[in-house]
Amino acid sequence: MSDAPAPTAPIHAPAGVGMLRGARTFPEAARQALGDPQLRHNLGHATATIREKRANVVAEVADWAELRNAGQAIKSATMATLDEQLVRLEHQVTAAGGVVHWASDADSANEIVARLVRETGSREVVKVKSMATQEIGLNNALAQAGIDAYETDLAELIVQLGDDLPSHILVPAIHRNRAEIRNLFLRAIPGIDPGLTDNPSALAAAARRHLRQRFLSAKVAVSGANFAVAETGTLCVVESEGNGRMCLTLPDTLITVMGIEKVVPSWRDLEVFLQLLPRSSTGERMNPYTSLWTGVHRGDGPRAVHLVLLDNGRTSVLADQVGRDALNCIRCSACLNVCPVYQRTGGHAYGSVYPGPIGAILSPQLTGIEHNASLPYASTLCGACYDVCPVKIDIPSILVHLRAQDVEVKRARRDVPTPEAIAMAAAAWTMTDDRRWSRAQRSSRLARLVGRRRNKARGLIRSLPGPLAAWTVARDAPRPPAETFREWWARERGRDGQRR
Amino acid sequence: MTAREATLARIRAAIGDAPAVPAIPRNYRVRGDLEAGAAADLFAQRVAEYRAAVHHTDPDGIPALIATILASAGDTRAVVPTGLPADWLSEVPSSVSVCTDDGGMTTEHLDAVDVVVTGCAVAIAETGTVVLDAAPDQGRRIITLLPDHHICVVSVDRIVVTVPEGLHRLDPTRPLTMISGPSATSDIELTRVEGVHGPRNLDVIIATAGRTALVRDRSWLVP
Numbered sequence: 001m002s003d004a005p006a007p008t009a010p011i012h013a014p015a016g017v018g019m020l021r022g023a024r025t026f027p028e029a030a031r032q033a034l035g036d037p038q039l040r041h042n043l044g045h046a047t048a049t050i051r052e053k054r055a056n057v058v059a060e061v062a063d064w065a066e067l068r069n070a071g072q073a074i075k076s077a078t079m080a081t082l083d084e085q086l087v088r089l090e091h092q093v094t095a096a097g098g099v100v101h102w103a104s105d106a107d108s109a110n111e112i113v114a115r116l117v118r119e120t121g122s123r124e125v126v127k128v129k130s131m132a133t134q135e136i137g138l139n140n141a142l143a144q145a146g147i148d149a150y151e152t153d154l155a156e157l158i159v160q161l162g163d164d165l166p167s168h169i170l171v172p173a174i175h176r177n178r179a180e181i182r183n184l185f186l187r188a189i190p191g192i193d194p195g196l197t198d199n200p201s202a203l204a205a206a207a208r209r210h211l212r213q214r215f216l217s218a219k220v221a222v223s224g225a226n227f228a229v230a231e232t233g234t235l236c237v238v239e240s241e242g243n244g245r246m247c248l249t250l251p252d253t254l255i256t257v258m259g260i261e262k263v264v265p266s267w268r269d270l271e272v273f274l275q276l277l278p279r280s281s282t283g284e285r286m287n288p289y290t291s292l293w294t295g296v297h298r299g300d301g302p303r304a305v306h307l308v309l310l311d312n313g314r315t316s317v318l319a320d321q322v323g324r325d326a327l328n329c330i331r332c333s334a335c336l337n338v339c340p341v342y343q344r345t346g347g348h349a350y351g352s353v354y355p356g357p358i359g360a361i362l363s364p365q366l367t368g369i370e371h372n373a374s375l376p377y378a379s380t381l382c383g384a385c386y387d388v389c390p391v392k393i394d395i396p397s398i399l400v401h402l403r404a405q406d407v408e409v410k411r412a413r414r415d416v417p418t419p420e421a422i423a424m425a426a427a428a429w430t431m432t433d434d435r436r437w438s439r440a441q442r443s444s445r446l447a448r449l450v451g452r453r454r455n456k457a458r459g460l461i462r463s464l465p466g467p468l469a470a471w472t473v474a475r476d477a478p479r480p481p482a483e484t485f486r487e488w489w490a491r492e493r494g495r496d497g498q499r500r
Numbered sequence: 501m502t503a504r505e506a507t508l509a510r511i512r513a514a515i516g517d518a519p520a521v522p523a524i525p526r527n528y529r530v531r532g533d534l535e536a537g538a539a540a541d542l543f544a545q546r547v548a549e550y551r552a553a554v555h556h557t558d559p560d561g562i563p564a565l566i567a568t569i570l571a572s573a574g575d576t577r578a579v580v581p582t583g584l585p586a587d588w589l590s591e592v593p594s595s596v597s598v599c600t601d602d603g604g605m606t607t608e609h610l611d612a613v614d615v616v617v618t619g620c621a622v623a624i625a626e627t628g629t630v631v632l633d634a635a636p637d638q639g640r641r642i643i644t645l646l647p648d649h650h651i652c653v654v655s656v657d658r659i660v661v662t663v664p665e666g667l668h669r670l671d672p673t674r675p676l677t678m679i680s681g682p683s684a685t686s687d688i689e690l691t692r693v694e695g696v697h698g699p700r701n702l703d704v705i706i707a708t709a710g711r712t713a714l715v716r717d718r719s720w721l722v723p
């Protein structure tokens with residue numbers, strides 16, 4: 001086929017494997033979530049709690065702005081030299097006794113891991129939470145190869161036992177409350193004490209007992225990595241429970257699957273990220289455990305250490321001059337917790353292992369915009385995500401960029417039957433909630449900025465952000481005023497409508 | 501074409517526009533400006549906030565303190581690394597059995613142990629973190645993982661103020677474990693629960709300097 005991509009052209013993540021594409025569009029899935037008051041309550045409570053913790057520990061760091069600048073620069077410099085960094089990393093890991101594998105996509109990564117496990121003779125692996133292995137659907141692939149994969153992170157265990165899907169990067173079972181978890185444990189853990197209460201300590205202790213023997217007898221572990229240092233070949237896993245240490249220390253064989261964007265050039269760079277990540281993520285000064293290992297350490301830990309470097313669409317993200325900043329993400333999940341849309345819909349609506357604002361810019365780029373066309377609209381462009389992002393990813397701008405791409409793709413396919421109909425459906429969703437509407441108005445103020453850039457002279461904009469975007473597909477919308485009517489009213493009259 | 505070559509070629513195609521390589525602005529704080537006593541106080545306070553137990557002593561008080569902590573925890577089986585100063589356990593009663601791990605203890609054996617006693621490579625005051633690097637006074641990673649109780653002796657000369665200072669002192673080619681409080685989870689309704697898979701109890705003994713057993717020269721790592 002003449003239009004088949006050349007082998008060297010950046011490729012998207014393949015369909016039919018892994019967890020990057022939802023079965024439904026975002027608005028469809030969101031509508032269901034919005035109708036679930038328990039879910040909204042759980043999410044509201046959880047995100048508010050983490051937001052407050054994060055704000056407290058960030059406020060005590062006098063040089064937070066400088067750390068963010070450094071984090072952003074390190075990541076951008078890494079992406080600009082990614083080929084070099086990976087070759088250095090490979091060299092150092094190999095020199096330290098590790099084995100490096102390259103996987104172009106989910107299928108080949110799954111094959112590599114299944115083969116490595118099979119070669120050990122073991123039929124089971126213990127796993128420490130890893131977004132990359134969820135992204136590629138590794139557990140399913142291993143099951144098909146006759147290998148059982150056991151999640152060991154408490155939240156992942158809850159998700160796995162419930163045959164459920166994770167809904168938050170950091171707290172994947174954020175949508176479950178303690179009573180639900182207790183019932184799940186009673187149902188799914190063989191031999192569990194029937195007197196188990198729903199006290200979180202009791203539930204954690206039950207998980208400890210359940211997994212203990214599995215850790216002690218495991219021959220193979222699969223992990224992800226938060227960082228990999230090119231200069232030294234050092235891999236880094238940041239965690240809380242100690243299940244990571246178990247997986248990284250006890251088995252004979254350790255297989256780490258890592259997205260190619262996780263490499264950092266130098267050892268020194270960790271001094272930036274090990275400050276930015278825990279404070280942004282769990283809202284702690286430091287997470288309980290951080291493990292760092294460099295190849296095989298004789299007499300200490302696994303005797304065989306593998307590193308699988310995963311592309312799966314990342315090179316096509318990298319090829320987009322605006323969108324590539326999404327690769328800078330360190331998966332702290334701070335942007336989820338401040339996002340007004342995530343707080344109401346939860347993670348499942350995003351249909352991908354990557355939910356929230358980061359998911360809205362990453363998933364469509366990994367899969368190609370056609371496969372996740374509604375995600376870039378899953379935002380009010382309020383900018384809160386950008387403000388909290390420890391590596392300063394300008395998520396709102398990338399969202400606007402992807403919306404424009406979506407419109408282009410649809411236009412090229414003449415796939416824009418009734419823009420008004422789509423616009424009105426989206427507007428209805430926006431307008432049913434008073435606060436949502438004021439946010440949408442604020443985001444159309446952002447559109448004004450975009451509009452100014454594009455059509456300065458004419459006072460027109462070509463694409464509106466938010467659910468109203470489709471409306472501008474067929475027409476130019478007038479530029480909104482600098483201040484919306486409501487903002488003007490609130491300023492002039494105050495909340496109670498009395499003139500100040 | 502191998503997957504390696506193909507991936508590298510795709511990356512090179514993707515950055516074919518030769519994106520700018522920004523200089524890294526390292527104008528964040530690298531050195532803390534606390535003198536040793538204040539750094540030790542800050543460290544103690546931050547460790548305690550993780551709900552670890554913190555104790556202070558001079559070097560001569562270490563053996564008695566360890567014996568007291570073991571007794572109050574009811575620990576009867578202890579493991580220590582080969583390089584732990586021998587006198588640290590000199591006041592432990594004979595009712596406590598002590599094994600020295602020479603690298604040969606089995607997983608099952610270690611799983612049956614109550615407590616491990618170690619030193620540490622570095623401690624970071626601002627984050628309340630101790631770092632183990634598998635030196636002889638700390639041992640293999642597994643010995644500080646399976647026992648449910650970890651007693652870690654931190655000599656004040658190992659305490660630095662900031663994370664960058666801490667990392668400068670470490671050797672990346674060693675297996676490193678950074679520990680900030682006992683293992684914990686907040687996975688259930690964000691309620692923090694101490695103790696999941698790692699040790700559920702952490703005692704940190706801060707010992708004034710004067711005895712710097714096994715300090716290795718790490719100065720070459722400091723830029």
Ligand code: SF4
Binds near residue numbers: 332336385388
């Ligand atoms: S985009 Fe930024 S805030 Fe969101 S998860 Fe990634 S690093 Fe964190």
